[in-house]
Amino acid sequence: MTLNYFKAACLTLLITLHFSCNLKEGKSSESETISTNTQTDTVKKTASKIPVLNIGSFHFRFTPDAHKVEFNEEGASEQAEIRALNEMLAKFKPTIICVERTPENEAEINEAYQAYLKNNDKLDSNYGETSMVAFEIARLNGIKKIYGIDHHMEYNYNIGNEMVNSIDSLTYNAYIQNPFAHDPEFNVNPEELSLLDHFKLMNTPKYQDFLMNINADILTYVGSENGFEGADEATKLYQRNLRMFSNINRIPMKSTDRVFILSGGLHAAFIASLMKRSPKYELVDPLAYLK
Incomplete structure (x- = not known):
């Protein structure tokens, strides 16, 4: 038996004994502490995980991506389509909204969001899907702040x-x-x-x-x-999206929060794959709201 194997076996035994002792002594093992850089939040293990509606979108306006979908975000019919989409997604009733913008750009985004709250007769197209979708869903749910989770890294897909x-x-x-x-x-x-x-x-x-x-x-x-x-x-693409997921985890959350994430389709795919294995989050089926 190697030393590493012996250490692993001992660790497993200690965990098993600790769990057994808690049961015998009637101690509650229903709570755990989730720590972030800004707060410590105690949640019950038996309670539901934090629900997440993770939505992938194409970029409405500017995109550095290799392929761009032509979309007239200023058109009356397109604005009406987006408003209808927003009303569907807003039924999720999020308490936290995350968008594909870097945390360094949060101040700029939130300044634009506050301006939109004062004049929302027309959807704001200045920040593409971020302002046309996320701003309106935030407004419909009385959310005061929008979080940026993006992280930029160079990547040569070619x-x-x-x-x-x-x-x-x-x-x-x-x-x-x-x-x-x-x-x-x-x-x-x-x-x-x-x-x-x-x-x-x-x-x-x-x-x-x-x-x-x-x-x-x-x-x-x-x-x-x-x-x-x-x-x-x-690996660079994986690393970028892992860092984006880390940015999500930096956001202070309570067990009662509901998280809406709007990002490009590829980022949403990575986020979904990580959320599926997370001990903290529970993915909500987007198609339950896209109808």
């Missing part, structure tokens, strides 16, 4: 086309040439969909897996003979 691939160029090239071969239902022109149908498509688990695969995981098939250039590039 590295597979910029180097000689010695790992598995066959799989990579075939996938890039036809990423819809295994998921033909996603081979649609989003500009031909209604706003609601587009959001429904983007917020299904299968589509989120597709986004993670085409933007990150496929790069694990790319690299030099003895290198991991593709995987290392994909």
Whole structure:
């Protein structure tokens, strides 16, 4: 038996004995302490996890992404579609709203939000989906502050086309040439969909897996003979989204809070994958509100 194995076995035994003693002595094991940098909040283990409505969106206005959906956010019909969408999502009744903006930009976003509260006859398109969707949902629920959770990192999604691939160029090239071969239902022109149908498509688990695969995981098939250039590039995307998740965890929360998150579809996919395994959060099905 190795020393590490012996230590692990002892740790497991101690945990088991501690739990057994609590039961025998009638001690309550229903509470635990969740600590953040700003507060300590005690919640019951038996209580529900904090519900989260995690919504993936395309970018309404400016986007640094490789692909942009043409969308006239100033059009009367588009404004009406967004208002209808907002009313659906607002029924979640969030107490905390997070958007794809960095914490450093929170002051600017919240200043714009306060201005919108004073004049909301027309949706504010200055910050794309952040101001057109998140601002209105926050207003409808009487929320005073919006949190930024984004974290910027450089990422070269095109590295597979910029180097000689010695790992598995066959799989990579075939996938890039036809990423819809295994998921033909996603081979649609989003500009031909209604706003609601587009959001429904983007917020299904299968589509989120597709986004993670085409933007990150496929790069694990790319690299030099003895290198991991593709995987290392994909790691940056994972790292960025892990840091975004850490930013969510920085927000002071109570067990009674309800969290609404609005971000790009790929970020929403990463956040969903992390939320599913979280001891703190419980994902709410977006399609329960997108109807």
